[in-house]
Amino acid sequence: MKCVIIDDEKTARLTLSKLCERVGDIEVLAEFENPADALTFLAENQIDLLFLDIHMPELKGSEFVKSVSELPDVVMTTTDPSFALEAFQYNVVDYLVKPISLGRFLKTMEKVKAKKTEAPKSEEETSIFVNINSRLVKLNFDEVQIIEAKGDYVQIKTEDKKYTVHNTLKKIEEKLPVSKFLKVHRSYIINLDKIVDIEDNSILIAEEIIPVSRANREVLLNRLNML
Template sequence: MKFTAVIVEDLSVAADVLQKYCIKSGKVNVVGSFKSTEEAIPYLSENSVDLIFLDIEMPGANGFSLLDQMQYQPQVILTTSKTEYAFDAFEYSVTDFLRKPFSYQRFAQALEKLKPLNEKKEEPEEMSHVFIKSDGKLIRLNNDDILYIESMGDYVKFITNDKKIISHNTIKALTEKINPDVFCKVHRSYIINMNKISDIRDNTLYIANAKIPVSKANRSTVMSRIKIV
């Protein structure tokens, strides 16, 4: 199972190197890349990741301010051209400190220091379906039957090929309960089954006959999870 990660780095060249190294390692799935703390916060406030590759000196707030605002504690690998932040890195209990420019070998050594992922995340049988509370009963839906989930205020609507089931729930709560290998939050009002996308045009994706918006904060996640040939 791969670590899910985001890159927070204002230099495109440095971000591209990290992306390339992550792919080469086969251990990290980059689900988002941001050029500043301000860009990263909205995504990280609604999505959990295992790892952050974090630059320190960026336009606006520095990398440490991002860590101060986090509501949970992912593992962190700092990337910077200066060694003067090493003590602060220790104070924040980061996994490793990569001084730019760094080689792939040094990058790989940093990955070796990561704590293993919780094996409990791998529960294929248990995560193959959901039970939905609706009309006083529990309705079982297999993941493959769900096309997408749409927010309706304090309720959500599960859309399948032949029915719509309304349940008292929220998109945010569902994000933490459904199988992340199958589903993806693409907008504050939508979670989609990645296997059901028929095509993507700009900031809109199509599932069956439905047009579903993709927010700017979630677009990089969606694009990182599709195979482009």
Template sequence: MQAIAIDDEPLALQVIQQYAHRIDWLQIEAVFTDALEAKEYLKENSVDLIFLDIQMPEINGMQFFKNLEVKPEVVFTTAYSQYAVEGFNLNAVDYLVKPFEYERFLQASEKVRELIGFRQIKEIDEGFLLVKYNYQWQKIAYKNIDYIEALDDYIKINVFPRPFLIHMSMKVVAEKLPAEKFIRVHRSYIVSLEKVTGWNKNTISIKEKIIPISYTYQKQVQEILKTLMDESI
């Protein structure tokens, strides 16, 4: 789970980083004492969670969150408990009153993890991939995806009539996709099994696109495609 932390007090950010370092599934990607710098960062980077202070010199944390075009999950951190109701009115997952201990930080982080996990299950049940595109949430139906290609720090989700370029790793998108519908055939490619039109040992075809099958995935790909062929006979 990827997160950032925003607080005008460097010591508070240091505490969050130390606590997060003890949680193997939580990664603090960046910390900011300047909320405006954080806003610029979020224009180019996608995160799951923001640990956000409320009382900051240039902007109130709640106002900062309201103004975000794409809103990750948020856990407010503050020394002032009177903001709790307003925080939850903004759909904050949790509200940490400073100074907070590691156990309380862990509890808040686990709430976010469970919420994201629930949404991922819902995506699978309803048959769509939920991604952030152009600063808003976008639903992409599994049935419309031909293949996914890695491009440096981005992935290209190839769907008709136009592809989506998303700031996400292949590892993350692979975890979101149902294994019975998609298969990784190369470090740079994931394909939709129902869109496969032909294959041999080294390549797989989807419409006019020829996609390489790397040696690492050859055996697995051949076994899965053979099984699908046998089931269709």
């Protein structure tokens, strides 16, 4: 995911840049102190996400949003929680209150990813067709347990079979319902309904131990229904 940061505070830009780096799948293409300087860059480059400060001396974030005809998904940042309602008036994905914590940042990124992967159809897909040795095989999402990246291939594990597909984990992730699946590690996507046990930085699914990255552990715990 490619993003741009616009904030007049250097420390705020640095914090967001480090958080993006920590999550791992967000590339910061550019940072701008003055929003006016970002206009040309946004017009000439394909951006997935914009982090935008609400209040800046040269041009307010709200005014910037109004001035740009085509914007990527926007996450507004502010030092004052009372401006949250103002942020949502401009149809942004979410807002972040400074100082920004890792946990809050991860929740925002889940919203961004959910928005990008949500299907335009009224009903969520329940299956996917995968190309296996020139055959299209239908896999029901309820049967999929683990999806693992293996070099140039991806292995999809169901309750009774393993399918090897020439594809990338990222492309497959885009086809999965965000309500059911979660990428917990750079090499693993898991079906949340198949989790048997969680211990420290690992998950047990069908007697297989799956590693969970530190950045994704909090996202995982937030997604689970816990007592």
